[in-house]
Amino acid sequence: MATIYEVSQLAGVSLATVSRVMNGNDNVREKTKQKVLAAMKELDYRPSSVAQSLASNRTNSVGILVSELHGPFYGDMMSGIETKLRRHKKHTIIAAGHSQKKSEKEGIEFLVSRNCDALILHVEAVSDQYLKELAKNTPIVLINRIVPGLEEQCISLNNYMGGQQAAHSMVENGHQNIGYISGPLWKQDAKERLAGLQDILIQRGCPIADDHIYEGDYQEQGGFLGAKALLERYPQLSALVCANDEMAAGAMNAIREMGKSIPDDVSVFGFDNMLFAQYLFPKLSTIDYPIREMGKMAARLVLKEVYNIDSGKISRLFEPRCIERQSVNALPISEAI
Amino acid sequence: MATIYEVSQLAGVSLATVSRVMNGNDNVREKTKQKVLAAMKELDYRPSSVAQSLASNRTNSVGILVSELHGPFYGDMMSGIETKLRRHKKHTIIAAGHSQKKSEKEGIEFLVSRNCDALILHVEAVSDQYLKELAKNTPIVLINRIVPGLEEQCISLNNYMGGQQAAHSMVENGHQNIGYISGPLWKQDAKERLAGLQDILIQRGCPIADDHIYEGDYQEQGGFLGAKALLERYPQLSALVCANDEMAAGAMNAIREMGKSIPDDVSVFGFDNMLFAQYLFPKLSTIDYPIREMGKMAARLVLKEVYNIDSGKISRLFEPRCIERQSVNALPISEAI
DNA sequence: TTGTACGCGTTATCAT
DNA sequence: ATGATAACGCGTACAA
Numbered sequence: 001m002a003t004i005y006e007v008s009q010l011a012g013v014s015l016a017t018v019s020r021v022m023n024g025n026d027n028v029r030e031k032t033k034q035k036v037l038a039a040m041k042e043l044d045y046r047p048s049s050v051a052q053s054l055a056s057n058r059t060n061s062v063g064i065l066v067s068e069l070h071g072p073f074y075g076d077m078m079s080g081i082e083t084k085l086r087r088h089k090k091h092t093i094i095a096a097g098h099s100q101k102k103s104e105k106e107g108i109e110f111l112v113s114r115n116c117d118a119l120i121l122h123v124e125a126v127s128d129q130y131l132k133e134l135a136k137n138t139p140i141v142l143i144n145r146i147v148p149g150l151e152e153q154c155i156s157l158n159n160y161m162g163g164q165q166a167a168h169s170m171v172e173n174g175h176q177n178i179g180y181i182s183g184p185l186w187k188q189d190a191k192e193r194l195a196g197l198q199d200i201l202i203q204r205g206c207p208i209a210d211d212h213i214y215e216g217d218y219q220e221q222g223g224f225l226g227a228k229a230l231l232e233r234y235p236q237l238s239a240l241v242c243a244n245d246e247m248a249a250g251a252m253n254a255i256r257e258m259g260k261s262i263p264d265d266v267s268v269f270g271f272d273n274m275l276f277a278q279y280l281f282p283k284l285s286t287i288d289y290p291i292r293e294m295g296k297m298a299a300r301l302v303l304k305e306v307y308n309i310d311s312g313k314i315s316r317l318f319e320p321r322c323i324e325r326q327s328v329n330a331l332p333i334s335e336a337i
Numbered sequence: 338m339a340t341i342y343e344v345s346q347l348a349g350v351s352l353a354t355v356s357r358v359m360n361g362n363d364n365v366r367e368k369t370k371q372k373v374l375a376a377m378k379e380l381d382y383r384p385s386s387v388a389q390s391l392a393s394n395r396t397n398s399v400g401i402l403v404s405e406l407h408g409p410f411y412g413d414m415m416s417g418i419e420t421k422l423r424r425h426k427k428h429t430i431i432a433a434g435h436s437q438k439k440s441e442k443e444g445i446e447f448l449v450s451r452n453c454d455a456l457i458l459h460v461e462a463v464s465d466q467y468l469k470e471l472a473k474n475t476p477i478v479l480i481n482r483i484v485p486g487l488e489e490q491c492i493s494l495n496n497y498m499g500g501q502q503a504a505h506s507m508v509e510n511g512h513q514n515i516g517y518i519s520g521p522l523w524k525q526d527a528k529e530r531l532a533g534l535q536d537i538l539i540q541r542g543c544p545i546a547d548d549h550i551y552e553g554d555y556q557e558q559g560g561f562l563g564a565k566a567l568l569e570r571y572p573q574l575s576a577l578v579c580a581n582d583e584m585a586a587g588a589m590n591a592i593r594e595m596g597k598s599i600p601d602d603v604s605v606f607g608f609d610n611m612l613f614a615q616y617l618f619p620k621l622s623t624i625d626y627p628i629r630e631m632g633k634m635a636a637r638l639v640l641k642e643v644y645n646i647d648s649g650k651i652s653r654l655f656e657p658r659c660i661e662r663q664s665v666n667a668l669p670i671s672e673a674i
Numbered sequence: 675t676t677g678t679a680c681g682c683g684t685t686a687t688c689a690t
Numbered sequence: 691a692t693g694a695t696a697a698c699g700c701g702t703a704c705a706a
Contacts, residue, residue, distance in 0.1 A: 003683055014693045019685065027691060049451055050390045051683030054698050059387065061430070061451070069416035070612075070629075075407030082406055082433055091451050093398070093430050096419055114386055114398070114428050220616065249616035256618065275407075276613040279557065279586035281593065292407075340699055351677045356701060364675060388699030391682050 080295025163196025223250025417632025500533025560587025
């Protein structure tokens with residue numbers, strides 16, 4: 001592999017000049033520039049990114065930590081990030097945190113050890129305090145989490161509003177007696193989704209009783225178990241609202257296994273609007289989570305703050321959107337209004 | 338950030354000695370070693386991976402190119418790879434190729450420019466020739482593709498066998514009149530799946546007529562369109578076999594839209610056994626594609642070939658497995674045997 | 675067992 | 691506009 005030195009020899013100029021034409025900026029006479037370019041081409045010269053990093057103290061790589069590499073949610077997120085970053089010649093290094101404190105820390109540590117210029121994190125288990133410490137040494141952007149003191153570096157969805165939208169949709173379809181399969185309540189988003197839902201339901205006169213709430217795991221299995229548990233004890237429930245689409249899918253399986261039909265016997269509502277929500281039968285009504293856009297925005301924020309590249313307007317709070325499909329039955333209005 | 342030099346100062350030894358204890362190998366007196374370790378801890382020393390790379394000509398990072406970062410298939414693949422690599426302190430850099438020649442080449446070029454020690458590729462559009470050239474300069478492992486001359490570096494599924502398994506399953510359930518929604522036939526795996534299916538069907542006396550084959554795009558939409566097209570023209574088809582689960586999901590949607598029921602009116606069979614196959618209703622019968630294991634194996638292969646780390650037995654050809662669920666109807670045997 | 679000195683391929687700071 | 695030269699932080703023969 002040819003080095004910058006050989007190029008300078010062939011072109012009959014100094015290292016510095018070659019470096020200048022590489023980085024485009026400085027003043028180099030057109031003629032010299034051409035000589036250098038020719039030499040580069042002839043030698044098929046490729047700069048060593050490692051040497052560049054050592055000298056410039058920049059790796060041009062940003063680390064991403066997600067809970068899982070699989071799963072539609074993180075996939076879309078990474079896709080948004082990578083697309084944006086690559087366009088600006090920045091590399092994307094990935095690691096998984098598995099929603100566990102120790103694993104998340106290891107992942108972050110791992111990324112840091114690689115000298116990433118910045119980190120984009122979707123973490124759930126590590127503490128706010130830990131993140132604040134981390135932010136002192138490394139530029140970070142947090143997705144789906146708001147840490148007091150780091151608000152400027154947080155990109156998140158208004159989960160509370162999503163809960164509200166779900167509530168409105170249910171009430172408007174006449175459901176007054178609904179069960180809720182929540183996410184793990186130690187997770188911020190799970191708490192907010194429930195709060196938004198409940199607040200509207202209270203406001204509209206049909207709050208969910210505590211024992212109509214099942215705390216699931218955000219996975220298919222939690223939805224399955226939750227639906228079974230809820231429906232067995234409270235067969236009068238006309239709808240099951242789930243804190244994410246995976247659990248909605250699980251709930252659907254359980255409902256069918258109990259010999260009931262969807263949405264005639266019981267309606268199902270999801271959250272996230274993952275791709276597969278459209279594959280379900282009946283197609284799942286849910287709340288759209290623009291995770292891909294949020295990933296792009298995180299990348300944009302890094303580009304701006306770390307690399308001084310302006311690639312569009314920054315917005316930190318995203319709004320969910322209610323998607324009504326076929327999994328919710330419109331009940332005849334029985335009581336007031 | 339403390340450097341190796343400062344550590345050597347504090348410990349009262351030379352740079353070389355510090356380097357030795359870092360890399361564990363050489364002979365260092367226990368006492369000196371402890372001094373160094375203490376100094377490291379005191380200074381919270383972290384070696385600069387960049388400087389290490391420059392000096393050792395190793396980046397300890399491997400690049401991954403997949404068609405898309407989202408989608409359950411690639412997610413599982415990356416997950417398998419990352420888990421394995423991280424355990425051995427290797428970093429994973431990702432890029433997407435979008436199944437297009439130009440984009441795949443750019444992605445590879447991008448990864449190469451980062452001086453990855455090795456590349457793990459899931460590419461479809463670039464030519465065998467291109468890959469052979471690439472392999473001369475960079476260690477590569479190919480997933481789901483066999484390039485003549487690079488067999489040792491290819492990890493793949495026996496797609497042909499998968500097609501065969503699907504055929505057997507259909508025939509044994511009494512289906513003689515089946516339609517096929519194939520993947521893009523310029524893709525190797527799509528061709529093989531069809532070939533395996535057709536060969537068995539011919540052998541068992543019920544080949545698929547050419548016009549009962551619809552060439553889809555491996556996406557939900559292709560399945561939808563394919564099912565419509567096929568079923569409208571050939572309503573007598575008792576089953577639709579799809580070259581992947583996404584298209585099977587699309588086909589299911591189309592079938593229902595046509596007022597038919599699954600599997601009573603028409604059976605559906607998939608390929609890949611993506612997670613969402615279990616969310617579908619009825620749960621999709623399909624062929625299991627152990628992509629996660631294959632990802633791990635690819636990682637294992639680079640660990641062995643590039644880093645001389647033995648992390649288990651290497652196998653290059655994986656076998657699919659038939660998963661029978663509820664989307665296929667068992668027909669009464671009408672004719673011979 | 676430990677230390678010296680050079681090389682890795684750039685960038686960046688001064689001069690010129 | 692261009693060149694010389696010192697970092698950058700570490701690995702590694704080779705010497706001691």
